[in-house]
Amino acid sequence: MKSQFNKLVRHKKLISRCLFIYGFIAGHDDVSHMIKNRNITLKRLRRCSIGIIGLRKKLAARRLLLISLLSLGLAIIIPVLLFGVLIPTVNAKQNSVSTNSQVRMSVVAKNLNNPRGLAFRTDGELYITEAGVNGQKTQIPGPAPGVILDFGLNGSVTRVYQGVQQRIIVDLQSTTVDPKDTQLVPSINGSSQTFGATDIAFDRKGDAYIILGYATNPIYRRNLGYSGANLASLLKINLTRKGKVVSLKKIADFAQYESEKNPSHDDLVSDPYSFLIQGSDCLVVDGGANDLLRVDRHGDISTEAVFNTRYFPNVEFPVQSVPTAITVGSDGAYYVGEFSGFPFLEGVARIFRLMPGQAPQVYAEGFTQIIDIAAAPDGGLYVLEHASHSLLLGDGSGALIYLSPSGQRTTLVSDGLVLPTAMTIGSDGAIYVSNYGSYAGIGQVVRIEIVS
Numbered sequence: 001m002k003s004q005f006n007k008l009v010r011h012k013k014l015i016s017r018c019l020f021i022y023g024f025i026a027g028h029d030d031v032s033h034m035i036k037n038r039n040i041t042l043k044r045l046r047r048c049s050i051g052i053i054g055l056r057k058k059l060a061a062r063r064l065l066l067i068s069l070l071s072l073g074l075a076i077i078i079p080v081l082l083f084g085v086l087i088p089t090v091n092a093k094q095n096s097v098s099t100n101s102q103v104r105m106s107v108v109a110k111n112l113n114n115p116r117g118l119a120f121r122t123d124g125e126l127y128i129t130e131a132g133v134n135g136q137k138t139q140i141p142g143p144a145p146g147v148i149l150d151f152g153l154n155g156s157v158t159r160v161y162q163g164v165q166q167r168i169i170v171d172l173q174s175t176t177v178d179p180k181d182t183q184l185v186p187s188i189n190g191s192s193q194t195f196g197a198t199d200i201a202f203d204r205k206g207d208a209y210i211i212l213g214y215a216t217n218p219i220y221r222r223n224l225g226y227s228g229a230n231l232a233s234l235l236k237i238n239l240t241r242k243g244k245v246v247s248l249k250k251i252a253d254f255a256q257y258e259s260e261k262n263p264s265h266d267d268l269v270s271d272p273y274s275f276l277i278q279g280s281d282c283l284v285v286d287g288g289a290n291d292l293l294r295v296d297r298h299g300d301i302s303t304e305a306v307f308n309t310r311y312f313p314n315v316e317f318p319v320q321s322v323p324t325a326i327t328v329g330s331d332g333a334y335y336v337g338e339f340s341g342f343p344f345l346e347g348v349a350r351i352f353r354l355m356p357g358q359a360p361q362v363y364a365e366g367f368t369q370i371i372d373i374a375a376a377p378d379g380g381l382y383v384l385e386h387a388s389h390s391l392l393l394g395d396g397s398g399a400l401i402y403l404s405p406s407g408q409r410t411t412l413v414s415d416g417l418v419l420p421t422a423m424t425i426g427s428d429g430a431i432y433v434s435n436y437g438s439y440a441g442i443g444q445v446v447r448i449e450i451v452s
Contacts, residue, residue, distance in 0.1 A: 319342070
């Protein structure tokens with residue numbers, strides 16, 4: 001194992017671009033001491049994960065820009081501890097019970113493959129996007145050297161109506177991190193890093209729109225030919241009243257826009273994750289590109305806002321914003337939630353408020369790894385945390401939080417949510433959450449009723 005690690009040290013370029021994997025080592029001069037002491041404490045690992053300073057004089061600043069696989073949509077690469085140590089704290093089992101006595105949780109859909117976005121149609125049907133399962137044979141480079149994405153046609157959309165669950169769309173494009181030939185364990189107890197159908201919304205006519213994620217440089221998409229052309233795109237789906245697909249059409253291409261415009265002037269990565277429909281426009285957050293984009297009725301894309309990187313004490317590289325959520329508040333403003341990139345610091349994720357044509361302003365902060373937000377009836381916000389502790393700890397426990405208009409916070413659910421990925425509010429006032437959202441086969445949607 002020591003020789004294996006020394007081989008990695010010689011590949012400085014790989015290390016500089018994959019600091020999110022080896023970051024806890026880079027803060028130590030004596031790596032052999034670390035290898036000998038396998039019983040390093042969790043507290044020390046956590047401290048080391050943000051102490052990446054050993055390479056700061058050897059590597060150009062450009063190479064310290066992280067292309068975290070989570071910039072991606074949400075899918076997150078968990079660092080492998082090179083000595084075979086992983087610290088899982090959540091079992092990948094379906095659990096629909098919360099310890100909070102003020103809520104009731106029940107499962108309304110199950111056996112899903114990486115469930116993501118949720119939306120109700122006007123007639124009460126619940127639609128769920130599924131990113132899919134592991135890819136097939138075709139591979140493309142990932143967002144960092146040594147990371148490979150497997151391409152597949154295994155994404156889908158599931159419809160739930162009157163207790164009947166049915167996949168109405170299949171064979172959607174997706175990519176999945178391939179753990180082969182990398183020093184990665186891309187999971188928390190079996191979770192998968194799959195990027196595909198990430199969100200869905202309906203217009204006033206009842207037509208559906210979905211976005212597909214991607215998670216790497218747009219240039220590699222050409223390697224997939226026609227089969228992969230819809231990755232990082234907005235699609236329009238005409239549906240019958242019974243949910244049958246009439247047609248599917250590509251509306252906007254975010255990978256092409258990122259390649260041509262690169263609004264954040266950073267590394268070229270596109271991974272659209274969440275969106276909403278307002279009038280004839282769509283507002284899309286691209287977690288890979290760190291921006292908010294507007295798509296008009298003609299499919300033309302424009303930049304609405306850019307979310308810049310930040311610097312923190314003892315973190316020797318910029319931390320990307322990674323916007324993952326958007327909603328419209330009761331005041332008509334857009335509210336955007338950020339995940340925040342490696343090293344997944346706790347309590348640094350923010351919610352921005354912005355009016356059309358204006359720069360985003362910080363509305364609330366102190367959250368951890370926000371994955372979705374929704375407007376509450378009283379003017380507050382529901383905030384969904386993908387994980388409430390740093391992902392470097394291997395803990396996939398999420399949380400649903402209520403943020404009042406005055407800024408007071410109440411945790412509604414702190415148990416029973418495992419790597420949740422999206423939420424929506426039903427006409428019944430209940431909150432529906434994609435649970436086990438980074439798992440294939442055991443993903444579910446839970447209904448959360450707040451008991452007054």
